[in-house]
Each structure stands twice: as C-alpha cells, then as structure tokens.
Amino acid sequence: MFLLLVAPLLFLASRARAVEVGSEGDIASVDIHAFASQGFIATNRNNYLDADTTHGSFQFSEVGINFTKTVLERLRMGVQFFAQDLGPTGNYNARMDWFYLDYRFSDWLGLRAGRVKIPFGLYNEINDIDSARIAILLPQSVYPLSNRDFLLAQTGGELYGYLKLGGAGAIDYHGYAGTIFFGTTSTPDSPFDVLSLNTPFLVGGRVMWETPFEGLRMGGSVQTLRLDTRLASKKTMKTVDAQIPATLSVGSIEYSAHDLLLAVEYSRWFVKADSSDAMIYPPSPLVTSERAYAMMGYRATKWLQPGAYYSLLFPNVDQRDGRENVQHDVATTLRFDINSNWLLKLEGHYMIGTAGLSPGLNGNTPPSKLDRTWSVFLVKTTAYF
Secondary structure (H helix, E strand, O other), X not given: OHHHHHHHHHHHHHXXXXXXXXXXXXXXXXXXEEEEEEEEEEEOOOOOOOOOHHHOEOOEEXXXXXXXXXXXXXXXXXXXXXXXXEOOEOOOOOEEEEEEEEEEEEOOEEEEEEEEEOOOOOOHHHOOOHHHOOOOOOOOOOOOHHHHHHHOEEEEEEEEEEEEOHHHOEEEEEEEEXXXXXXXXXXXXXXXXXXXXXXXXXXXXXXXXXOOOOOEEEEEEEEEXXXXXXXXXXXXXXXXXXXXXXXXXXXXXXXXXOOEEEEEEEEEEEEEEEEOOOOOOOOEEEEEEEEEEEEEEEOOOOOEXXXXXXXXXXXXXXXXXXXXXXXXXXXXXXXEEEEOOEEEEEEEEEEEOOOOOOHHHOOOOOHHHOOOEEXXXXXXXXXXO
16 A cells, blocks of 8 residues: 555656646636655654554554635635544545635635634644645644544635734734534544534634734634534443533744744643433533643755643643653654655654543553553655645
C-alpha cells in the first residue's frame, strides 16, 4: 500500500502546478488544487492515534481535491472532497470536507454559507493543509487530530470582515452559527453503542487584532454547542438520552515576520453531561480542561524549516495528579521543501503523561496503567498543487 501511494506522489510532485480550467473571467473557469500525503507513525511505548504504532504504522495517509470558482465579481463558491486513513478511522471513505458560497459586500463585511471551516484559534482553518505549516501534528492539546471531523467545519452561516484602524492596525472578525453532523460509530472501549448523535446548535466567533507591529497579531475565539445523543448500554441493552453542552475558548498570540514564527495559545474547554437515566448513564458536573502550547519555527533556507513546540493538556483542572491526568508533549520538526510542490517532514515527540491516550487503542488498558514516559516518531511526505 505504501509504495502504491508514494509512487503517484513522486510523479505528481515533479509535474504539479495549480490548475485553472478555462480562461480567467470565463464563466466555465475553475481553480483546482489537490494534495496527497503518506505518513508513517511509530511509538516506543503506548499506541497513539493508531492501534499498532508500537510496531510502526503506515495507516496515516490522506488525499483531497478542491475546486473554487468566481461566479460574480463578489461571489465565490468552493468545495473540497477528502479521504483519509488513520488507524481505525477513515479507511478512505470519501466525503465532502467543506463547501461554501461566499459573497463579499466590502472588505469589512462578507457572508459565507454551506459547510464552512470553523475559525477557532490561529490554525484550525489549516488543519487540513499540510503545506501551510511546519509541524506534522499541530499541538494536540488545542487541535486534537481525533476531533478533526467535527472541529474543522460546521454547516451553517458565517459573517466576517476586515476593519482597518489606521495607525492602530486592523481587526479581523468572524461570527458563525450552524450545526455539525456526526457519524454514530462507537469506540471499542466505550460501554455504550451510539444510536443517534446530533448537534442542535453551534455558535461561535473569533476576533483577531493585527497590531501596528509587523507580523504581530492577538485575539480570542469562543464557541458553544450542544450534543444530543441516544445511547444503548452494551451490558443491559437499555437506552438512555443524554445532552452534552460544551463551550470551547482560546486566547492567541502570534508573531510571524522575517522568517521567524512564534505562537502561544491558552485554551479552556467546559463540558458537562445531563442524562435521562442516571442509573444507566450518570450525569456529569461541569468539567474544565486546560490546554496550552508555545511554538516556534524558522525558515533557515528556501528548502529547510525547523520547528518546535511544547504542548500541555490537563483534561480536568481539578485533577492534576497522576499520569492519566496530564500530558506534556515536547515536539521538534524538520520540514524539507524538495520543490514547490513536494515536501518531506520528520518529527519527534517526547511525552510525559497519558491523558491523550485511548484505552481502546491499548487493549482497554486504562491510562493510569500505561507507560508514563513515551516517544512518537513521524515521517510524512506531501505532494500538492
């Protein structure tokens, strides 16, 4: 499988360039971009993201193609089709990753509708664009890959704009509302089968201040949503309805200028659970998780960009003791741009704590029994145009 995927990548990278079908301004013209990635992930202890990383896994690949079109002077439309294989999830099931209609009234006011990317934090909108960042894995405390399917985009509408403030810089703002559609796949370690899962609402926004200092921006994001689910106990087969309201917030600072990137984000997620039958599914009081990272990167040459970050996760701020209640992640990356359409990345992680690990990927061993210190090594190559 690895050779079958990599061979087209090498061919595509040697020839790829952005494609425009039709002449510019022609009603039939369409901009086409695509990407294909193959990765390898291995851990010295504990399975991570995949059920067999302790033996090394090539189940870390993705492919996508997107089309954008200027319909009128101020109206654009776009769509992306995406498929991935990541351990037990994906398995190359192609889906419509995002789509939108975008009408820009002016610089300070625009409207998008469809399945649009969620503007959360600094980098959520590039979570599916490997070529737009140095790291293979964005800091998992704030941008968990396991949550990509429902944190990347929402179905609804978005207002956005860019307000120039003269000598005070500019404000970039986004406000959105809609819903998220989930599959009903149950995890192996869950005591419940998921019979239905929906999101009656999602509301959020992001405001970023582009300061007068070149490359420096800062701001905050917040979103609130509710999950409604019907569960069946695998032990008793009785059903229960649960409501899970959640609020996610993050504060962000980024400096990106003169080949240097510095970024810091601090995030808190607030989650609780209400249940129609406490005997089957006990309700949960409000739980606050704490998430943060500091990251740096540097373009050393045209073809080499090293990067590093430290990421911290506390799933419950009231329970900080024990390996299962914390995860420290020190990561380093080397990005090699072989040409303008082909890149290769090498990345290593040193982990302390097991809070981000799934029992279902580790033989149903609870995180408190998994190895406290462990390492992750990743390789990823991406061709794109």
